[in-house]
Every structure is written in C-alpha cells, then in structure tokens.
Amino acid sequence: MKAKIKTKRKYKLFDYVLILIMLLVCFLTIYPMWYILVNSLAAPDVASLGAVAWWPSALSLDAYKVVFQNEYIVSGFLVTIGRTVLATTIHVLFTAMVAYGMSRNHLIGRKLYMKIAMITMFFNGGLIPNFILMLKLGLYDTFWVFIIPAMYTFYDMIIFISFFRTIPESLIESAKIDGASEYTIFWKILLPNCKAVIATIALFAGVYHWNDYYQGVIYIRDRSLQPLQTILYKLLAESSMTTQQQQAMLALGGSTPSATIKFASMVVATLPILFIYPFIQKYLVKGVMIGAIKG
Amino acid sequence: MKRKAKKKLLALKKQWQLQSMVIPGIVWMAIFCYIPLVYLIIAFMDYNISVPLFENEWVWFKHFKAFLTDDRFWRSVRNTLGMSVLKIFIGFPIPILFALLLNEIRNEKFKKMVQTISYLPHFISWAIFGGILLNWLSETGIINQLMVSLGFQDRAILYNADPDNFWMITFLSDTLKETGWSAIIYLAAIAGIDPGLYEAADLDGANRWQKMWYITVQCIRPTIAILFILAVSNCLGSNFDQIFFMKNSANMPKAETIDLYIYNMGLGQGRYSFSTAVLFFRSIIAFGLLQLCNFVSKKLTGEGII
Numbered sequence: 001m002k003a004k005i006k007t008k009r010k011y012k013l014f015d016y017v018l019i020l021i022m023l024l025v026c027f028l029t030i031y032p033m034w035y036i037l038v039n040s041l042a043a044p045d046v047a048s049l050g051a052v053a054w055w056p057s058a059l060s061l062d063a064y065k066v067v068f069q070n071e072y073i074v075s076g077f078l079v080t081i082g083r084t085v086l087a088t089t090i091h092v093l094f095t096a097m098v099a100y101g102m103s104r105n106h107l108i109g110r111k112l113y114m115k116i117a118m119i120t121m122f123f124n125g126g127l128i129p130n131f132i133l134m135l136k137l138g139l140y141d142t143f144w145v146f147i148i149p150a151m152y153t154f155y156d157m158i159i160f161i162s163f164f165r166t167i168p169e170s171l172i173e174s175a176k177i178d179g180a181s182e183y184t185i186f187w188k189i190l191l192p193n194c195k196a197v198i199a200t201i202a203l204f205a206g207v208y209h210w211n212d213y214y215q216g217v218i219y220i221r222d223r224s225l226q227p228l229q230t231i232l233y234k235l236l237a238e239s240s241m242t243t244q245q246q247q248a249m250l251a252l253g254g255s256t257p258s259a260t261i262k263f264a265s266m267v268v269a270t271l272p273i274l275f276i277y278p279f280i281q282k283y284l285v286k287g288v289m290i291g292a293i294k295g
Numbered sequence: 296m297k298r299k300a301k302k303k304l305l306a307l308k309k310q311w312q313l314q315s316m317v318i319p320g321i322v323w324m325a326i327f328c329y330i331p332l333v334y335l336i337i338a339f340m341d342y343n344i345s346v347p348l349f350e351n352e353w354v355w356f357k358h359f360k361a362f363l364t365d366d367r368f369w370r371s372v373r374n375t376l377g378m379s380v381l382k383i384f385i386g387f388p389i390p391i392l393f394a395l396l397l398n399e400i401r402n403e404k405f406k407k408m409v410q411t412i413s414y415l416p417h418f419i420s421w422a423i424f425g426g427i428l429l430n431w432l433s434e435t436g437i438i439n440q441l442m443v444s445l446g447f448q449d450r451a452i453l454y455n456a457d458p459d460n461f462w463m464i465t466f467l468s469d470t471l472k473e474t475g476w477s478a479i480i481y482l483a484a485i486a487g488i489d490p491g492l493y494e495a496a497d498l499d500g501a502n503r504w505q506k507m508w509y510i511t512v513q514c515i516r517p518t519i520a521i522l523f524i525l526a527v528s529n530c531l532g533s534n535f536d537q538i539f540f541m542k543n544s545a546n547m548p549k550a551e552t553i554d555l556y557i558y559n560m561g562l563g564q565g566r567y568s569f570s571t572a573v574l575f576f577r578s579i580i581a582f583g584l585l586q587l588c589n590f591v592s593k594k595l596t597g598e599g600i601i
Binding site for chain 1: 303306307320324327328330331333344393396405411413414416420421424427436440476480503535536540582
C-alpha cells in the first residue's frame with residue numbers, strides 16, 4: 001500500500017540530485033580498488049610513464065608472475081591463510097564452548113566466573129605488558145602468537161550466551177534424559193541451532209585476521225612468519241626500510257616497474273575479501289546489529 | 296558444615312563436564328588478561344626484562360614525573376585531542392547525513408546497492424588503503440596531477456611529508472573509509488521508526504524536509520546521543536592502524552598520538568617502564584572519562600553507555 005503511494009509520487013529535482021550524490025559516493029568507494037587493479041595490470045612501458053587513472057593502453061600480467069614468484073609474498077600469503085583459518089576456527093569453538101558453560105544456570109561458581117570475565121572488559125594491560133607476556137610465554141616470533149591470544153573475547157562470549165539462551169530448555173533436558181553428555185549437547189544441539197551467529201562471529205574474526213598487519217609488526221621478526229599485510233606494510237609504508245631492502249623484495253621484477261608489482265601485491269591481498277564480500281555482507285550487517293542491541 | 300562441603304563437592308563432580316568447558320576460559324583470562332594487569336606495576340619500577348618481576352628496583356613515580364615534563368608527551372596529547380576534535384565535531388554528523396539522504400532514495404534496489412557498496416572500504420585493510428593513499432599523495436600521484444592540471448598548484452607537493460597536512464589527511468581518509476559502515480546503525484534506527492508517523496504527517500501536509508527533520512531526526516536522537524557520548528569518551532584513543540601506516544619521520548610532529556608515543560618509547564626505544572607509565576596514566580584518565588560520559592549519558596538519555 002505504502003509502496004504504491006510512493007511510486008506514484010513524481011520524481012523531483014531533489015531526487016535526481018540525491019541519486020547523483022549517491023553515485024558519487026559509490027564512485028569514491030570503488031575507485032581506490034579500481035585504481036590498484038588497473039595499475040597492477042598496466043604494461044611495463046605504460047606504467048613507467050606514471051600512474052594510470054582509468055584504463056591502461058596496454059595490458060600485461062607480468063606483475064602477477066613476479067608477485068607469485070616472490071618468496072616474501074608467497075610465504076606471507078600462506079601465513080595469512082593459515083592464520084585466518086586456524087585462528088577463526090579456534091576462536092569460534094573455544095568462545096562458544098566457554099559461553100555454553102556460562103549460559104547454564106546451575107553451573108557452580110557461575111557468578112564468580114562472570115565477574116572474572118566482566119573485569120577483562122574494562123581493564124587490560126595494553127601494549128607493553130602484553131608484549132612482555134608474549135616474550136615470557138615464548139609466543140614471541142612464533143606462529144601461535146596470532147592464534148592463542150585471539151582465542152577468546154568477552155564480547156563474542158556474551159553474544160553466544162544470549163543466543164544459547166534462546167534455545168528451549170526442554171530440548172537440552174530431553175537430550176540429557178537420553179544420556180547425552182554436555183559435550184554432545186553443545187556439539188549436536190547448540191552449535192547447529194546457532195549457525196547464523198557462528199557465521200557472523202567467524203566472519204568478523206576472519207576479516208580481522210586477514211587484514212591485520214600490526215601484530216606481525218610487533219610480534220614477528222622472522223620474515224617467513226610475517227603475514228601478507230605485514231609484508232605489504234613493510235613494502236609500502238615503512239620509512240625505516242632501506243631502498244636496498246625494498247629492491248631485494250622486488251628483485252625478480254626485471255623490466256616490470258616496482259610500482260606495478262606493489263599494486264599487484266595489493267590486489268592479491270584484497271581480492272579474497274572482494275570475492276567473498278557479496279556473499280557475506282548480510283552477515284556483517286547482522287553482526288553490527290547484534291552488537292548494537294548488546295551494547 | 297562438613298556435610299555441606301561434601302554435598303557441594305558431589306554436585307561439582309556431577310557437573311565436571313560443564314566445569315571443564317568453563318575453566319579453560321578462566322585460565323585463558325588469567326593468563327592473557329590478568330597477568331598483563333600485574334605487569335602494569337613495572338610503571339613504578341626500573342624494569343629489566345631479564346630480572347624476575349619483583350626483584351626490580353622500585354622507583355615509584357620517577358617515570359610519571361619524567362613523561363609529565365616531556366614536551367613530546369604533551370605534543371602527543373595535543374595531536375590525539377586535535378584529531379579527535381576533528382573526528383567528533385566535523386566527522387560525527389557525516390554518517391548521519393549519509394543515512395538521512397540514503398533514506399530518501401525511493402528505489403529500494405538502488406538504495407540497497409549504494410549501501411552495500413558504501414561499507415565495502417571498511418573491510419579493506421589499512422595496509423592496503425594506506426598504500427593507495429600514499430601513492431595518491433606522492434609526488435607523481437593523482438592528487439598532484441589533478442591539482443596541477445586544474446591550476447591550483449604550479450608544481451607537485453609532497454603532501455604526506457608536510458606535518459601540517461597530517462590531521463586533515465587522516466581525517467579525510469578515515470571519513471572515506473568508514474562513513475558507510477558508521478551509517479549502518481543510523482539506518483537501522485531509521486528502519487525501526489513507525490511508518491504510521493509518516494502517514495500521519497502526510498495527512499497533515501508535511502513536506503519532505505519537515506518529515507526528515509521532525510520525524511526521522513527526532514526518532515533517531517537517542518541513537519545519536521549515545522554514539523556521540525561514546526565518541527567523546529574515546530577521545531584519548533586514535534585509529535592506530537591508520538596512523539601507524541601514515542606516519543613517517545617528516546610528519547611525526549603532528550602524527551605522534553599518545554598510542555604512537557607509547558609505541559615509540561616502549562618498543563622503539565626499549566623504555567618499557569617509562570611507556571607503561573604513560574599507558575597506565577592514559578588508562579586511568581580514559582576510565583574516568585568513560586565513567587563521566589556514562590553519568591552524563593544516564594542524565595540526558597536515561598540510558599548508560601556501558
């Protein structure tokens with residue numbers, strides 16, 4: 001009914017201005033991605049004349065060949081994939097497991113546990129204490145520094161708890177009567193009934209691990225353990241990096257300009273996100289809404 | 296008494312599975328949340344990493360005095376607050392405006408498409424977004440090309456090497472990256488408004504602007520208030536991923552925020568105790584600020600932010 005009335009209304013000048021503004025917003029959003037894409041595809045002699053704004057007059061995939069032969073970028077890519085998959089899986093399972101225990105009212109010591117967990121939301125050690133802890137635990141400069149400290153967050157646990165509580169108690173009780181253990185209930189009843197929440201939390205964790213460059217800067221010295229984004233940071237921004245080091249990183253380039261190689265590595269790091277984005281974006285919005293209701 | 300304890304132990308034994316799910320979480324928290332809190336006491340010591348924690352020499356407020364008299368610390372406070380003020384007073388209304396305008400789009404499909412595209416940059420890492428930005432701002436980048444060809448400049452400028460540009464660069468790039476994402480929460484609030492209000496306004500002959508101002512804006516006011524107070528309470532923080540990427544030795548006088556100062560002093564120069572003292576100080580002020588904002592929020596909107 002309402003929609004009908006709306007479509008009957010005539011389009012006024014303001015509507016056209018509005019559409020124009022929105023198209024401009026879309027342009028501003030998409031253009032940066034477009035820019036790295038076309039510049040990574042520019043043929044060497046086109047790229048050497050300077051950055052391409054719209055479309056290169058000659059195309060070439062040379063930069064990608066260089067990128068995929070570059071040991072720094074390949075190892076970074078593998079570390080990033082490994083880190084994203086492992087850290088996300090462990091985070092979701094561990095946080096959900098703790099949340100399941102915490103969501104049961106008859107858990108002895110529940111109030112105390114909750115208090116212990118609450119305090120971690122308001123107070124945290126910060127950069128230096130965490131750094132010292134990683135050194136003392138022997139996690140510094142190991143792959144596990146990406147995984148173990150990211151196993152749990154209070155915030156995600158609260159989200160899990162509130163969803164676990166929507167599952168009817170009778171379902172859990174009848175499983176118990178059938179002799180199911182708590183682990184079976186958690187695995188076979190709770191998790192399959194909370195797929196949407198799991199997807200949302202996993203996506204946020206996954207995107208974080210894929211995009212994070214800073215952990216790698218702080219905790220990893222071994223170059224072969226650095227995630228792709230950290231490698232990119234070193235390649236693109238770090239002023240302390242000598243041109244010699246940068247050249248070593250781009251050494252295989254041959255005639256391909258280093259700028260093109262940089263763009264190609266940026267595309268390689270962005271494409272996975274762009275590819276899954278259309279499929280995941282509805283979960284991402286859902287995630288914000290969960291957060292907004294909770295917060 | 297003994298019986299009661301025995302009963303409890305029996306109950307505990309009965310739910311050992313449940314306990315075995317929660318206790319690993321508690322152990323994790325003890326290690327990764329509580330031990331760092333204990334390490335905060337190195338702010339009052341001359342900490343040496345190779346010496347056991349409690350055998351370090353206590354120097355009490357030596358480091359606090361040192362940074363409070365350090366001009367570079369105050370410079371970092373000024374930079375943090377400067378960037379926050381830009382973000383709060385100019386940046387804050389932008390997502391609201393975007394949400395309001397987007398809401399006026401009649402074609403649902405187009406609206407949905409714009410929205411989906413607009414929050415895409417939020418999911419691009421700062422290592423990449425910053426890389427694009429540095430390229431654009433470079434001597435041969437498109438911003439210089441554009442400015443020169445339009446006649447605003449007669450030669451290329453090294454934008455990111457000039458400290459005076461830094462706040463604006465970070466502000467604009469942050470706006471470009473996050474506006475769509477920040478608008479989601481307002482769009483959701485708008486979607487929750489009772490359509491009957493608009494229909495009633497239509498009957499009263501209200502025009503589009505009147506409806507936008509008197510219905511939409513008024514209905515999302517609580518959301519705006521809470522997010523504003525949250526933003527204010529966060530003013531001692533900075534977007535570290537962004538600043539860490541965009542900083543360089545030339546723009547440091549305007550780029551070094553408190554976070555970056557802590558990093559530079561602690562991990563850059565290895566002054567663990569000194570930078571933990573800064574961290575400690577900042578946390579206390581930030582906590583006080585959060586409480587204050589929570590109090591104000593409760594007074595104004597009847598709802599706390601925490």
